[in-house]
Structure formats: C-alpha cells, structure tokens
Amino acid sequence: MTHPHQGVVVEVTNKIVVILERDGQFSNVSFKQIGYVPVIGETVTYQSKQLAYKPLAVITMAALMLLSVLSFGRFYEAEAAYIVVVDINPSFEVRLNEAEEVIDIVAKNKAGRSLLAGLPDQDRPAMIEDVLKQVFVVAEQQGYFVNARTVAASVIAKDTKNQQKTDALVERMKQSVLNERIDLEATIETTATYQAAETEAISINYYKHFKSLNALGEVEKIDEIKGKSLNEIRAMFSKKAETEKGNSQRVSERDKNSNANNEQVIRPKSKQNPATEMPNNQSVTKGEKNHSGKESQSNAEKPSSAKGINKGANQPGTQQPEKQQDTEMTKPERQATGKENERSPAIDQAQKEEQKPKNDKRKNNDKEQPKADVSLPNSDLTEETQGNQAKPNQESQAAKARGKGNGH
Amino acid sequence: MEKQRMEALINRAKTGDVIARETMIKHYKPYILNVVHHVLSRYVTWSDEETSLALIAFNRAIDTFKHDQGKSFVNYAYLLIKRDLIDYLRKNKVAPRELLSSEEETHPYHDQKAVEQYQEAIQQSELTEEILEFKAVLASYQISLSELEASAPKHKRSRRRLIEMSEAFCQHTTLVQQLTTKQRLPATAFSKRSGFQKKTIEKHRKYLIALILLKINPQWQRLTTFVTLQTGGEQDDPSSPRGSR
Structure with a gap:
C-alpha cells in the first residue's frame, strides 16, 4: 500500500534525499522511492511505503497470532x-x-x-x-x-x-x-x-x-x-475389609493356638501356676468355660496335673489376681513351686484325711522340686517321668502319714 | 544568498578577489556536488575526477556570468557543469541518464513547452538559492536538514501546532534576538511567556528552530510558503516540477 507524496528536494546525501513537503513535513526518502538522483530545489513525487506490509512483519505477525492461539489453552488453564x-x-x-x-x-x-x-x-x-x-x-x-x-x-x-x-x-x-x-x-x-x-x-x-x-x-x-x-x-474395599477381618480372626485364633502350644511347652511352669493357661483378664474357671476345647486338649495331655492345678487354684492361698500378665505370673509361680508340688492330688487327699503334714519331708521335696524344674527339659516324656517320680514319693509319704496316724 | 550580495561577490571574484571566489564556491559546494550526482546518477565525493571537472566548470561560470542576460547564476552554473560532464562522459564513452534525457528534450513535443520550462527553471533556481541559504543558516545551529524528519511531529495537527508555536515565538523580539545571537533556543523563557509546555518545545526543538528561521527570514519567500498555516484551500506550489532536466 503506497501513498504518493510531493515535495521539494532540500538535501541530497549519498543515501537519502530530504524532501520538504507542502504541509511542512521533512521526509528522508531513499533514491529507490524517487527512482533517480534529484537536484536540490527540484520538486519530486515519490511513493511512501510507510504502510506497506513488509514480508518479515507479516511473518512475525502470523507467528505471534499462531502462538497466541496455540498457547490459549495453557493460559486459560x-x-x-x-x-x-x-x-x-x-x-x-x-x-x-x-x-x-x-x-x-x-x-x-x-x-x-x-x-x-x-x-x-x-x-x-x-x-x-x-x-x-x-x-x-x-x-x-x-x-x-x-x-x-x-x-x-x-x-x-x-x-x-x-x-x-x-x-x-x-x-x-x-x-x-x-x-x-x-x-x-x-x-x-x-x-x-x-x-x-x-x-x-x-x-x-x-x-x-x-x-x-x-x-x-x-x-x-x-x-x-x-x-x-x-x-x-x-x-x-468392603470385600477386602471382610477378608482382612476373616484373616485377622484366623490369625488371632492361630495366635491363641500358638500360645496354647507355648504353654504346653513350658508345662512345668503352667503346672505350678494355672493362671498361665487362661487368657488375659480371665480367671481360670472362665478359661475352662470359654476355651474348653483348648483346655480339654491340654487336660487330655495332662489330666492329673490339670486337676491338681484347678484344685490348687481354687484354694484361697494360691489364688492369683485376675488381671495379671503372663510375664508377671512367673514370679509367684517360682515362689509357689514347692507348695504346688506338695498339693498334688495324692498329698491333698492325705492332708484332708490326716491333717498332719510332714514338714521335714515337704522341705526335702521343696528342695528337690525346683531342681527338677530347672533340670527338666520341656518335653512330655520328662513330665511323665517327673510324674512317675513324684508318685512313689507321694505314695510313700501317704503311707508314712497313715502309719503315723494309726500309731496315734 | 541575496541577489545583490551575490552580484557583488561575483564582480569581486572576477576582479581577482580570491576570498569572494572562495565564498561563492563554499556557498555552492553542496549544489555542485548534487549536480554531479544528478548527472552521473551515482554518488560522488570531492576526491572524484568528475567533481573536479564540475568545480572547474563552476569557476568558469563565476568568470563568465553576466547579470544583464536575465539568467540566474544557479541555472547558469548548472548548465556549464552539466555540459562539461557530458563532454567528459562522451570522451569516456559512457552514456548517463542525463545524456538520454537531453536528447529527448530536443523532441518537437518538448519544444512547445520550452518557454514554460524556462520560467519554471528560473523559479526553481531561486528556490535552490533559498534552500542553500537555509541549509547554511541551520548548520550554524548545528542542525542538518536530514535531522528534521525525526524532530518533526508525525501528525499533521501537531505540526500545525508547532507552526503556531513558531509564530508565537517570532512575536517576542527579545526571544528572537536571543536565538539569533546565542544560536540557542530559549525554551524556558519561551515556555513561561507563551504557556507552551517546555517538554513539547524540547522534544521538537530542532524542527521549531527551523520553523522560526523560516519565519524570521521573509526573504525566503518560496520556502516560507511550505511552513505557512493554510487557512483556505490548496496553496499554489511555489515551484513547479523541474521536469526532466
């Protein structure tokens, strides 16, 4: 887009022609716009290219528009x-x-x-x-x-x-x-x-x-x-939670079983303290009722000892506090080890009959029993042998007691 | 250069006054260079052979110019320079644009307008004189004509406003005196007296000085018409096209 302009040449340099236009505007124009080299004072007509769209400007404008359109989404976001x-x-x-x-x-x-x-x-x-x-x-x-x-x-x-x-x-x-x-x-x-x-x-x-x-x-x-x-x-989620719950129940049962097994393994201690067999916060009787299966299992293995324990536990002197941890129970166990051994069914029966226990022999038994506790390995066989060993002693003590009783 | 002063200088130069001759050459130097540039259609410097030939031709024009023949000195000098250059080019077998155009001028169609063209040429030579003088005066203010485009406002209304400012400035003789003696525009004093913003004055200082110089030199009749506020319709062009000179 070009506009024709007319003016008087007032200066010609090696690059431009200075033209004074009729409205008082001085314009620096290239020779190319005029077409030849004018003389000072000559009136010339030239085409202004001020509004002409240059290729570079057009490309730049198009690129800017494209960029703005493309980046609109990003700006919007x-x-x-x-x-x-x-x-x-x-x-x-x-x-x-x-x-x-x-x-x-x-x-x-x-x-x-x-x-x-x-x-x-x-x-x-x-x-x-x-x-x-x-x-x-x-x-x-x-x-x-x-x-x-x-x-x-x-x-x-x-x-x-x-x-x-x-x-x-x-x-x-x-x-x-x-x-x-x-x-x-x-x-x-x-x-x-x-x-x-x-x-x-x-x-x-x-x-x-x-x-x-x-x-x-x-x-x-x-x-x-x-x-x-x-x-x-x-x-x-709920399905997963249910399966988790089921698993946790199974796990808890398994844990209890494993606890019971552990109790079996440390049977000598559990013989002495019945509280170790019951779950936490539960009395022995409750444990018998609630976990009859487990108790029966252990009782099946140790019927005589279990009975003895129950009897012993029912006695006021040997009752343990209801809320007591397994670990806490070990101390009274050790303290009562000798007494528990004394209170085997045969001895109890003899005590009930005669009401005169032999203190000397008891002391001997007390001394022997802890040794047996320490020395005995955790096996059923040892328990049986222990039981067998204990039985003749108890029988002999009972016989002695009877003899004494008869003597009196 | 005023006509009387120019005649006096030419007469003194003819009688052997070197200073007068030197003054004439110095005054017309841009024109001489421009004519060579125009004839050869290429830019030349003072070290070129063609410009030396042009200077010799101009020197001869000073010696041979006669006031009573009704010719302007500028046109006479232009004619001599052009002929010498054409002779030189013919000797060197070069055909410049001007040679072809001069042949075209001899066409019968152009002969019909020869008288008109002659009159126009006279007017244009006077305008050229004014431009050369104007350029010389501007140079004393450290302003070149090529700088005026950047200093002049782009908008027509703003240019009119500046023309009004220059007219207002010329009404204050003390300010004009300060400008011509110190060759510096008293912008602050002018701003206080006229009420125009100093920022505007400073922004268009060079253009304003050019306008004021045109206003305070009414002898430049043709140039002044370019910067006069046009109240009515189109003003007559002080110079008609030179044609194909």
Missing part, C-alpha cells in the same frame, strides 16, 4: 485457581478462579459430556454450590442416582498456602448437598496427584482409590478399576 473434580459415574471438572467463581466446566468422560449437555447453556451460576446442585438435578433426571447416591469430589488448589480457604470451599460443597440426600466424599488433593491422574487418563477420585487398593494388594493395574462405578470400588 493457568487462570484456574481451584479445580474441583466430581465423579458420580459421569466425571467432570469445575474450574474456579481466585474468587472461587466458576469459570469453566469440563466433562472428563462420555457420561460427563452427556450430563453437562443437560445443563442450561445460559444463566450458569457462578458459585460451585449452585453448579453442583444443578448438576445433581440433571444427574437425578438422567438416572445416575437410582442405585446409589454416592458422589466423590476432589478439590485441587493451585495455591496450597491458603489451606483454610480450601477447607472452607470443601465444607461449603458438603453443606450444599446436605438436603439432596447425597453422600458427598470431598477431599483436598495435591496438584501432583491431579497431574499423575491426568497422565493415567483417569479421574483423580478413581486414582486415589486405585492407590489405596493397590496398597492393600487388591488391584495391581489401574485398568482393573477403569470403567467401574464408585459403588463397585467401594464394594472392593
């Missing part, structure tokens, strides 16, 4: 201060600016698109609460709340410093759906999690469920939860 990702089963994102006003709603899946298509195009509310209400109404109409009224939402704040503001936003969201009878799970997530979910092409709500399930070992790949509804994922 940068404007969003909060991103609220909502999953009913349709997924959508609500983007909010610094003032927590809705600037955009983006569908994240096909169902989300159909859901958002049901929203009115005009008069969209600016507040997130109103948007959620509007969306939930449409979701109800489209039948997404037939089976369950569960909604998961994650709030991603660009500025993580103002935590209170984000908390308030989440609280407002929860309050907004109180009357809607909707179970809204709203959490605050980090931008890193959001980006990780974006790279996995899955909603952040599903992504965090996947992380939890993956940690539990329920799922290995993210594809396993893709396409599942929130309720199905919740069912996976």
Whole structure:
C-alpha cells in the first residue's frame, strides 16, 4: 500500500534525499522511492511505503497470532485457581478462579459430556454450590442416582498456602448437598496427584482409590478399576475389609493356638501356676468355660496335673489376681513351686484325711522340686517321668502319714 | 544568498578577489556536488575526477556570468557543469541518464513547452538559492536538514501546532534576538511567556528552530510558503516540477 507524496528536494546525501513537503513535513526518502538522483530545489513525487506490509512483519505477525492461539489453552488453564473434580459415574471438572467463581466446566468422560449437555447453556451460576446442585438435578433426571447416591469430589488448589480457604470451599460443597440426600466424599488433593491422574487418563477420585487398593494388594493395574462405578470400588474395599477381618480372626485364633502350644511347652511352669493357661483378664474357671476345647486338649495331655492345678487354684492361698500378665505370673509361680508340688492330688487327699503334714519331708521335696524344674527339659516324656517320680514319693509319704496316724 | 550580495561577490571574484571566489564556491559546494550526482546518477565525493571537472566548470561560470542576460547564476552554473560532464562522459564513452534525457528534450513535443520550462527553471533556481541559504543558516545551529524528519511531529495537527508555536515565538523580539545571537533556543523563557509546555518545545526543538528561521527570514519567500498555516484551500506550489532536466 503506497501513498504518493510531493515535495521539494532540500538535501541530497549519498543515501537519502530530504524532501520538504507542502504541509511542512521533512521526509528522508531513499533514491529507490524517487527512482533517480534529484537536484536540490527540484520538486519530486515519490511513493511512501510507510504502510506497506513488509514480508518479515507479516511473518512475525502470523507467528505471534499462531502462538497466541496455540498457547490459549495453557493460559486459560493457568487462570484456574481451584479445580474441583466430581465423579458420580459421569466425571467432570469445575474450574474456579481466585474468587472461587466458576469459570469453566469440563466433562472428563462420555457420561460427563452427556450430563453437562443437560445443563442450561445460559444463566450458569457462578458459585460451585449452585453448579453442583444443578448438576445433581440433571444427574437425578438422567438416572445416575437410582442405585446409589454416592458422589466423590476432589478439590485441587493451585495455591496450597491458603489451606483454610480450601477447607472452607470443601465444607461449603458438603453443606450444599446436605438436603439432596447425597453422600458427598470431598477431599483436598495435591496438584501432583491431579497431574499423575491426568497422565493415567483417569479421574483423580478413581486414582486415589486405585492407590489405596493397590496398597492393600487388591488391584495391581489401574485398568482393573477403569470403567467401574464408585459403588463397585467401594464394594472392593468392603470385600477386602471382610477378608482382612476373616484373616485377622484366623490369625488371632492361630495366635491363641500358638500360645496354647507355648504353654504346653513350658508345662512345668503352667503346672505350678494355672493362671498361665487362661487368657488375659480371665480367671481360670472362665478359661475352662470359654476355651474348653483348648483346655480339654491340654487336660487330655495332662489330666492329673490339670486337676491338681484347678484344685490348687481354687484354694484361697494360691489364688492369683485376675488381671495379671503372663510375664508377671512367673514370679509367684517360682515362689509357689514347692507348695504346688506338695498339693498334688495324692498329698491333698492325705492332708484332708490326716491333717498332719510332714514338714521335714515337704522341705526335702521343696528342695528337690525346683531342681527338677530347672533340670527338666520341656518335653512330655520328662513330665511323665517327673510324674512317675513324684508318685512313689507321694505314695510313700501317704503311707508314712497313715502309719503315723494309726500309731496315734 | 541575496541577489545583490551575490552580484557583488561575483564582480569581486572576477576582479581577482580570491576570498569572494572562495565564498561563492563554499556557498555552492553542496549544489555542485548534487549536480554531479544528478548527472552521473551515482554518488560522488570531492576526491572524484568528475567533481573536479564540475568545480572547474563552476569557476568558469563565476568568470563568465553576466547579470544583464536575465539568467540566474544557479541555472547558469548548472548548465556549464552539466555540459562539461557530458563532454567528459562522451570522451569516456559512457552514456548517463542525463545524456538520454537531453536528447529527448530536443523532441518537437518538448519544444512547445520550452518557454514554460524556462520560467519554471528560473523559479526553481531561486528556490535552490533559498534552500542553500537555509541549509547554511541551520548548520550554524548545528542542525542538518536530514535531522528534521525525526524532530518533526508525525501528525499533521501537531505540526500545525508547532507552526503556531513558531509564530508565537517570532512575536517576542527579545526571544528572537536571543536565538539569533546565542544560536540557542530559549525554551524556558519561551515556555513561561507563551504557556507552551517546555517538554513539547524540547522534544521538537530542532524542527521549531527551523520553523522560526523560516519565519524570521521573509526573504525566503518560496520556502516560507511550505511552513505557512493554510487557512483556505490548496496553496499554489511555489515551484513547479523541474521536469526532466
């Protein structure tokens, strides 16, 4: 685009021609614009190229426009201060600016698109609460709340410093759906999690469920939860929890069994103190009643000793405090070791009959018994031999007692 | 250069006054160079052979110029320089643009307008004289004509505003006196007296000085018309196109 100009040449240099125009404008013009070398004082006409589009300028302009168009999305995304990702089963994102006003709603899946298509195009509310209400109404109409009224939402704040503001936003969201009878799970997530979910092409709500399930070992790949509804994922959680509970029960039973085995192994101690057989916070009788199977098992192995223990335990002098740890019980066990041995059924019977125990022999037995405790290996065989060894002593003592009694 | 002063200088130079001759040459130096540039269609410097030939031709013009023949000295000098250069080019078998154009001038169609062209040439030579003088005066203010484009406002209304400022300046004789004696624009004093912003004055200082110089030199009749506020319609062009000289 050129404009013709006319003026008088006032100066000619090696590069330019200075022209004085009629409106008092001095113009420095190249020889090319005039076409020849004029003489001073000559009136010349030339074409100004001030408005002509230079190729470089055109290319620059086109590049700038292209760049601005391409980077529009990025700039637009940068404007969003909060991103609220909502999953009913349709997924959508609500983007909010610094003032927590809705600037955009983006569908994240096909169902989300159909859901958002049901929203009115005009008069969209600016507040997130109103948007959620509007969306939930449409979701109800489209039948997404037939089976369950569960909604998961994650709030991603660009500025993580103002935590209170984000908390308030989440609280407002929860309050907004109180009357809607909707179970809204709203959490605050980090931008890193959001980006990780974006790279996995899955909603952040599903992504965090996947992380939890993956940690539990329920799922290995993210594809396993893709396409599942929130309720199905919740069912996976509850199923896992049930299996965990069952396992824990089995584990607890196994633990108890192993405890019982341990008790069997340290039978010499348990013979002396019946409290070791019962579970914590339980008396011996309770233990007999509640764990009759286990007790019977141990009793089957040691019928005579078990009876002796029970009898001994029922005696006021040997009763242990009800709430006593196994470890605490070892001390009184050791103290009562000799007495317990004395109170074997045969001796008790003899004591009841004659009421005159032989203190000297008891002392001997007391001295021998701890040695047997220490020396005896933890085996049934040793217990049997111990039992066999103890029995003749008891019989001989009883015979002696009878003899003495008869003598008196 | 005024006509009387120029005649006096030429007469003195003819009688052997070297200073007068030197003054004439110094005054017309840009014009001599420009004519060589114009004829050869290429830029030349004072070290070129063609410019030496042009200076010799100009010197001869001083010696042979006659005031009573109705010719302007500028046109006469131009004619002599051009002829000498053409002779030189013919000797060297070079055909410049000017040689071809001079042949075209002999066409009968151009003969019809020969008288008009002659009149126009006279007017243009006077304008050339004014421009040369104007350029010399500006140089004393350390301003070249090529600087004025950058100093002048781009917008027509702003230029009108500056022309009004120059007219306002010329009304204060003391300010004009300060300008011509010190060769420096009294911007602060002018701003206080006229109310124009000093920033505007400083921004367009060189252009404003050029306008003021044109205003305070009314003898440059043709040049002054370029910077006069046009109240009515189109003003007549003081110089018509030179044509294909």
